[in-house]
């Protein structure tokens with residue numbers, strides 16, 4: 001059998017196991033669950049992180065600017081500290097580490113929006129707040145520094 005097929009079969013099996021876990025009663029208190037999260041992040045299906053558990057690092061100057069822009073353009077859904085809300089997922093999440101969602105995917109998300117594919121929050125609309133390339137780069141720095149401080153890298 002070709003390795004490709006074996007990988008496909010493994011993914012299907014992983015998804016089946018994930019569905020089984022998600023359907024089990026102990027999980028029913030969760031409100032938002034990544035649709036395909038199991039393929040990316042194992043059993044880590046929790047959405048918003050408790051704000052009081054988010055580690056707030058000392059930010060670089062660029063990331064501090066990014067925090068302000070993020071607060072204006074992204075926080076309504078992704079949370080002030082990128083920990084997620086009822087309207088959007090946490091960006092402090094292994095799904096969004098640089099190896100999986102490179103910096104350009106943040107720029108694309110802001111400019112073009114995102115079709116719902118990992119979570120059940122619905123689509124992310126293109127961001128209405130006008131953001132320069134520099135502001136977007138600073139937002140990425142902010143998210144990366146928050147991820148790193150919280151063990152996502």
Ligand code: HEC
Nearest residue numbers: 073074077088105106109110114116117118119121124127
């Ligand atoms: C109106 C709510 C909302 C706003 C505002 C918002 N997002 Fe999102 N964002 C979402 C949702 C919902 C998703 C998850 C889509 C999914 O199911 O994968 C998402 C996903 C993303 C992703 C993942 C993209 C991918 O390729 O999977 C990135 C990166 C992102 N947002 C960055 C941002 C940034 C940066 C901003 C601010 C400039 C922002 N978002 C503003 C709702 C929002």
